[in-house]
Amino acid sequence: xxxxxxxxxxxxxxxxxxxxxxxxxxxxxxxxxxxxxxxxxxxxxxxxxxxxxxxxxxxxxxxxxxxxxxxxxxxxxxxxxxxxxxxxxxxxxxxxxxxxxxxxxxxxxxxxxxxxxxxxxxxxxxxxxxxxxxxxxxxxxxxxxxxxxxxxxxxxxxxxxxxxxxxxxxxxxxxxxxxxxxxxxxxxxxxxxxxxxxxxxxxxxxxxxxxxxxxxxxxxxxxxxxxxxxxxxxxxxxxxxxxxxxxxxxxxxxxxxxxxxxxxxxxxxxxxxxxxxxxxxxxxxxxxxxxxxxxxxxxxxxxxxxxxxxxxxxxxxxxxxxxxxxxxxxxxxxxxxxxxxxxxxxxxxxxxxxxxxxxxxxxxxxxxxxxxxxxxxx
Amino acid sequence: xxxxxxxxxxxxxxxxxxxxxxxxxxxxxxxxxxxxxxxxxxxxxxxxxxxxxxxxxxxxxxxxxxxxxxxxxxxxxxxxxxxxxxxxxxxxxxxxxxxxxxxxxxxxxxxxxxxxxxxxxxxxxxxxxxxxxxxxxxxxxxxxxxxxxxxxxxxxxxxxxxxxxxxxxxxxxxxxxxxxxxxxxxxxxxxxxxxxxxxxxxxxxxxxxxxxxxxxxxxxxxxxxxxxxxxxxxxxxxxxxxxxxxxxxxxxxxxxxxxxxxxxxxxxxxxxxxxxxxxxxxxxxxxxxxxxxxxxxxxxxxxxxxxxxxxxxxxxxxxxxxxxxxxxxxxxx
Numbered sequence: 001x002x003x004x005x006x007x008x009x010x011x012x013x014x015x016x017x018x019x020x021x022x023x024x025x026x027x028x029x030x031x032x033x034x035x036x037x038x039x040x041x042x043x044x045x046x047x048x049x050x051x052x053x054x055x056x057x058x059x060x061x062x063x064x065x066x067x068x069x070x071x072x073x074x075x076x077x078x079x080x081x082x083x084x085x086x087x088x089x090x091x092x093x094x095x096x097x098x099x100x101x102x103x104x105x106x107x108x109x110x111x112x113x114x115x116x117x118x119x120x121x122x123x124x125x126x127x128x129x130x131x132x133x134x135x136x137x138x139x140x141x142x143x144x145x146x147x148x149x150x151x152x153x154x155x156x157x158x159x160x161x162x163x164x165x166x167x168x169x170x171x172x173x174x175x176x177x178x179x180x181x182x183x184x185x186x187x188x189x190x191x192x193x194x195x196x197x198x199x200x201x202x203x204x205x206x207x208x209x210x211x212x213x214x215x216x217x218x219x220x221x222x223x224x225x226x227x228x229x230x231x232x233x234x235x236x237x238x239x240x241x242x243x244x245x246x247x248x249x250x251x252x253x254x255x256x257x258x259x260x261x262x263x264x265x266x267x268x269x270x271x272x273x274x275x276x277x278x279x280x281x282x283x284x285x286x287x288x289x290x291x292x293x294x295x296x297x298x299x300x301x302x303x304x305x306x307x308x309x310x311x312x313x314x315x316x317x318x319x320x321x322x323x324x325x326x327x328x329x330x331x332x333x334x335x336x337x338x339x340x341x342x343x344x345x346x347x348x349x350x351x352x353x354x355x356x357x358x359x360x361x362x363x364x365x366x367x368x369x370x371x372x373x374x375x376x377x378x
Numbered sequence: 379x380x381x382x383x384x385x386x387x388x389x390x391x392x393x394x395x396x397x398x399x400x401x402x403x404x405x406x407x408x409x410x411x412x413x414x415x416x417x418x419x420x421x422x423x424x425x426x427x428x429x430x431x432x433x434x435x436x437x438x439x440x441x442x443x444x445x446x447x448x449x450x451x452x453x454x455x456x457x458x459x460x461x462x463x464x465x466x467x468x469x470x471x472x473x474x475x476x477x478x479x480x481x482x483x484x485x486x487x488x489x490x491x492x493x494x495x496x497x498x499x500x501x502x503x504x505x506x507x508x509x510x511x512x513x514x515x516x517x518x519x520x521x522x523x524x525x526x527x528x529x530x531x532x533x534x535x536x537x538x539x540x541x542x543x544x545x546x547x548x549x550x551x552x553x554x555x556x557x558x559x560x561x562x563x564x565x566x567x568x569x570x571x572x573x574x575x576x577x578x579x580x581x582x583x584x585x586x587x588x589x590x591x592x593x594x595x596x597x598x599x600x601x602x603x604x605x606x607x608x609x610x611x612x613x614x615x616x617x618x619x620x621x622x623x624x625x626x627x628x629x630x631x632x633x634x635x636x637x638x639x640x641x642x643x644x645x646x647x648x649x650x651x652x653x654x655x656x657x658x659x660x661x662x663x664x665x666x667x668x669x670x671x672x673x674x675x676x677x678x679x680x681x682x683x684x685x686x687x688x689x690x691x692x693x694x695x696x697x698x699x700x701x702x703x704x705x706x707x708x709x710x711x
Contacts, residue, residue, distance in 0.1 A: 046676075048655045077620035078463035080652050086617050087656045090663055103617065271477065274454060274491075276470040277463075305428055307652040311470035314426040315477040331428060 001100075002027045003121065004067035006058040009219035010144055011244055013176055018137040022122040029062035032222040036061055041334040043091055050223060050303035050333050051216035052084055059092060069100040071121075076109055079277035079308055107250045136181055141245045143188035145256045147171050150195055152240065155232030157200040165229060167198050204235065207352050210290035211240040212283045213301035214309050217332060218242045224301055224330075225338040227345065231299075234349060239295075241286035242279060259289055267292075271315050280308030284315055291323035296352040298325060299345070304333035326351060380406040381488060382447035384439030385413070387432055388455055388468065390544050390574035396451065398530035399505065402523030403515050408447050409549070410439040413581035417442050422679050424478055430648040431582055431678045432575045433467055433474075440475055444484055450475070451488045457495035462622045465653060488512060538601045544578050545587060565596040566697050569634045571627055571661070572646035573654075574601065576677065583646060583677055584686050590644075593694055598640050600630035607633070615660065624653045631661050635668035642671040642697045644690075649678035671697060 004027040005015055012028050019026035030036070032054060040057030059070055070092075075082030085103040092099070102121065107114045119125050147168065155164040171191035178187035209231065217223050218240055231238055241264075243256040252261035261282065265275075268285030275281055287298050300316065302309035316327050328348040330341060381400055383389060389409070400407050411417070413435050421438025440450055452472045455464050463469070472489035479487065490508035494501050505524055509515040515523070537547045568590060570577055577583055577599070590597060600608060608629030612619060619625040634640045645661060647654040658674060665672035673693045675686070 045655050045658050047650050049652075052656075074617070076461075078466045078469065080656055082620065083617070083656050086615060087659045089616075090659050094663060272470060272473045274456065274469050274473070277466045280466070280470065305650040305652065305655070307466040308470075310426055310428050311467060311474060314429070314474045315470075318477040318480075 001025065001069050001121070002067045003069040003071055003102075004029055004059070004062035004065075005071045006055040007032050007220065007222075008216060009221060009244065010148065010172075011219070013144060013172070014137065014141045014244070017140055017176075018133065021133045021137055022118070022125065024121050027062055027065055027067040029058040029067075030065060032058060032220070037222075037334055043095060045087075047305050048087075049080060049306050051081070051214075051220075052088070053334060054216075054220070054223060055084065056088055056091060059088060060095075060097075063092070063097050063099060067099070069102065069121075071102040071104055074103045074105040074109075076106070077277060081278065136184065138245065138248070139181065140175065140178065140184050141248070142255070143175055143184060143191070144172070145243045145245045146188070147175070147191055147195060149240070149243070149256055150192065152228060152232065152238040154195060154198055154200065155229070156206040156235050156237040157202065157204045158232075159199045159201050161233055163198045164195070164232065167195050171195050206235050206237045207297070207349060207356065208237045208239075208295045209352070210286065210295045210298040211238055211301065212279075212286045212290075212298055213242075214279055214283075214303055214306050215242045215244075215247055217301040217303055219244055223303075223332060225336075225341055227299075227301070227330075227341070230342065231345070231349075234346075236349065239290070241282060259286075264289065271319055272312065276308045276311045278306065278308030280312045283309060283312040284319060287316060287319050287325065287327060288323060291319075291325035295325065296356055297348065298327045299348070300327055300329045302329070302331050304331045306331075326355070379449060380408055380447045381449045381451050382440075382443035382485075383407060383409045383451045384436055384443060385410045386436040386439045386579070387471075387575045388453075388464075390548070390578050392531065393548055394534040395527045395531035396453070399523050399527035400451065402526050403509050403513055403520065405513070408443065410442040413438070413579050415581070418581060418679055424482065426474075428650055429467070430651045432573070432579070432648055433471075434679060435579065435582060436471070437475070437478070440484055441482060444482070447485055449486050449488050450484060454489050454491045456491065456493035457622070458492070459494055459622050460498055461495065461618075462620050462625070463495065464622055467652075535605075539604055541602055543587070543597070543599055544574055544601060548578075565594050566642065566694060566701070567598055567640045568595045568694070568697075569598045569630070569640035569643040570646070571600065571631060571643055573623060573627075573648070573651075576648055577646050582648075584681065584683050586644075586646065586675075586686070586690070589687065589690060590694075593691070595694065598634065600626050603630060603633060611636075619657070621653045624657050627654075628657060628660065631664050635664055635670050640670065641701065642673070642693065644693065645672060645674045647674060647676055649676050671700070 002025050003019060007029055016026050016028065036057035037054055039060050040053040040055065044053040044056055072085035072088060074085055089101045102117055104117055105113055115127055115130060118130050151164050151168045158164045171194045174191045174194065175187045178184045211218060211228065219242065221228065228238055241257055246254045246256050254260050264282050264285035267288040268281045272281050272284045283300060290298050300313065313329050316329070320327050328344065330344065383393065383396060397407050417438035418435050420441045421434040421436065425434040425437045443450060452475050454472045455468045457463050472487055475484070476487060490504060492501060492504055502524060506517055506520040509520040509523065534547055577586065580588070587597065605626065608626045611632040612625045612629035614632065619628060631643065634643065643665060647658065662672060673689065675689065
């Protein structure tokens, strides 16, 4: 069996680890490129959301690279994501591909079904050993997420542009090589040390921006034109509301993000008092949280036509008004161009700097370094 | 107190129920006029750009009721069935309207929370509590209102099962009927697939029903089949659909194709409709497998009349030609 799954940011590092432990051969789909998206968009329904189109591109490229089994996550709605698998399976079969298809439904929707799926991938796998494998693999995933989170903060203050991204690559490699629980613990510390060693300017005045929105767009740099790295190079301190291990964890305590789902929902309640699927309610709640924590602004990312995020977008003007925080909403589809996105983000950052300067009026040019970083780009 | 029900979205499914319930608890019920240019334009102006056209129209209907009622009825219809949802947009609708209410000066909203996802029997209590909290109605009166509302809804459903459409049964809808009907000639049975709030909204779909009837089509709509029969017919997928209304659509096409009840299918979907964008794949696959001609008609607030007419004519001509060539369509399969 040669199994493959779509890309989503750094998910492939975690999947490779998981499948290695299970003794299943994992075919990593070729990296997502514009061509991948073109292939996917061509066979997808016109206004299906962007992640589906990229997924299909990944699947097709993986099948052509020799995969014979595909695995896709499921869900119970009401967001479209939970039904992706069925539709993708249909489209691929209509195109003439042959493969085995596995839908991984969330643990909370039935523990037995969840176990059976893994058991069918790796026959003879006991519940006990699956639990062990998942636990170790998950702890490695957490270590990855902690790195990425820290990198978003460090990049804003790096002295030599690109140092953080280079250090992150090195740290990733260290962590990827770790296998046993002890090794993972050591590698986590070592990789974090590599990242912390990046030369920084502690006095730099940075803008603080929160990133919220739909999880695929947040987790997959290809889909948002590497927006986080771009913002980091502009000298913007970032925090993000969605993390892959937070999303997988059944308890939703959001260890990486730092704010449990329950709290985020409470914050959203005055504006959006019901779960609307996807991250709709979390988006609204996170904007409130970022505002309360004194962030300068929030950027919301969503695939064009995303239902939960569109509900959030409809409500955010009220949140912006009550909490006095600017929000930039960016919708992406296969027609999006990098230049258009970057222009809007730059204009947004100008607005944020101006707002901060107004607020700090009297303090001498507090934003000079960040502004310098910006003009350097232009 | 006068309460307004916007003539949009779930109006086309549950109006008899809601209207009777609200009237029974002692309210005066008013509905907004049929969608017209002004209503849609107003809605488009306020609503978020990426929403589907029926939701945009809903904003417009709320505005149309603004000065005529003391409260707007915008229920949060989370689920009408166990283990299912309606559509995310219905889940967020009251909040979406509330977000613009202040700015637009809308009257207060009445938003009962209706969720049968976990336990269908909850529905009753949700309405009883709603009547108690909002209007101080005691339990017995609320139950009586609920029963008469159920009866009204059942009469509506029976009428639908008897071959009539919501256009015949809902007030004022008759304006949408054809002016003249082409006489004689073999009629084509066309299945009209889609959400009731699209296909029965004469303005959004440019009088599609009237146009089809004018050219002599005999229309078959999902509402003519019993809800449970539709649900049962939609179970042939590896994973059950969790959107009730999409499941009805899937059930309808499965029945029509299997029993050869239609010569062709017109599938009306709103641009950027989330659930439809996915099940479109399954519907097209089904029609292809059973060799039933299918036309997907995407509509939005910019849809033009001429484009629609041309496509309908081309489609019906094709059906006629197919019938001439093969004696009848059944023979094709």
